[in-house]
Amino acid sequence: MAGQKIQRQTGVALWRQIADRIRTSINHGDFDETGMVPPETMLALQFGVNRHTIRSALGALAQEGIVRAVQGRGTLIERKERLSFPISKRTRFSQGIGDQVRETRSVLLAASEEAASVELARQLKINTGTRLVRLETLGQADHRPVSRATSWFPADRFGGIADVYRATGSITKAFKELGVPDYVRVVTEITATHADEGDLADLQLSPGAIVLITQALNTDLDNVPVQYSISRFAADRVRFTVEN
Amino acid sequence: MAGQKIQRQTGVALWRQIADRIRTSINHGDFDETGMVPPETMLALQFGVNRHTIRSALGALAQEGIVRAVQGRGTLIERKERLSFPISKRTRFSQGIGDQVRETRSVLLAASEEAASVELARQLKINTGTRLVRLETLGQADHRPVSRATSWFPADRFGGIADVYRATGSITKAFKELGVPDYVRVVTEITATHADEGDLADLQLSPGAIVLITQALNTDLDNVPVQYSISRFAADRVRFTVEN
DNA sequence: TTCAAATGTCTATTGATATAGACAACCATA
């Protein structure tokens, strides 16, 4: 937590900037020796702000479940994590991070059918208006939400994928049941933005948080597009790893 | 710019949230038909805030050079960009985006020599304490800063790389002069965080902005690490594309 | 038990943020 200065009068409250910086430091392992955040008075000195401002920042982190203040002792670090997601031909949600957490789960939030927009048709290399199955899913690791995704599948081949997915909790298994033994990721686009309302709710984020967004296309082994998906990850919980 | 609600009392001022959303909409091409942002009164209605708050947001975007308000006519869109960076074995700064801008340039900000830390030694597969050349560079596209990077090179092989880089303005050319005809990217890690003070200065960002961070390792054709670098990109100006 | 160190709570004050309303200035066009 080096001496970078806090920015004033920029539309982002000092307590929020400081909360973000402390969260980053925690994830970086800066306080691993003690397992505690430095005392409020010391933080106030370091950041050059009033102790009350520090308390607002720590209060926000406590709300997130990252720290817990104990009167008389100090502020303990409760949780700290940043999962590493490998991005490769074989990118799947659960497999990549399986060795980093005890339990991964994928929940189906909603399923519907719709006609392909111009953009979706371009991505999936089909005609505009083709029927698509649309799935909204939530990825969890050890019961903490990590990502929310919207996926589209051509309805003619994968009309029943919602039910199969609901039963298996896995895209990979659902594909297998529907006659796609294997699939590969062709291209992944990565951007970042601030969390929107849906992110705040589904990913249990605090406003101002960052989400990493991936837009990915999967094809079967004959190079026929089978899935296009847009996923939003809580940026303070994940890291992407691109292996070439 | 769909009807996502603005978050109140979250430490992020409404005008900043709205500015970020409008900037995103502009980059997304939502206003390409008219080349103008909707009238202030309409935006105020859409976002459910006072017109003055909208004016603060547009003022911030005007400061960034993204829009320009003209009394009596409206608010014109001046600039709009999100460069696409391909990430692959052959990732290089200038080549990937060469067809998207008129001019790319890379500037050497600082050069120094230092001993390898434990982490750097692990990445570059050398012994801790080995001498390294450290370069701080700034990547520009059409005279606008896009990324800032810190790179480390083993000093025994690349002791003079700073001078060569200063002369050629290209890592690729510098490597060639120093006996590395070609190199490949082995692994890239991608994270996102809020801009720090250095980002604000070097990348001309406004506080609260997002930076995408890549940590990458390049090796020569014999799989010997030649360069480890940490780059920070202005998130609203770039998009990463991973081709598999 | 005593004390130092840490968090918890309270009051007061200042500046930034946001709302509300009114009107001026300017532009394009009918």
Add this chain to the structure above:
DNA sequence: TATGGTTGTCTATATCAATAGACATTTGAA
């Protein structure tokens, strides 16, 4: 030239964010 639509400016008010200081409460260790 008149008008509707737009940005520019001003005043006033309420709430949030940040500072300042004082003191209470709890904990762990001397």
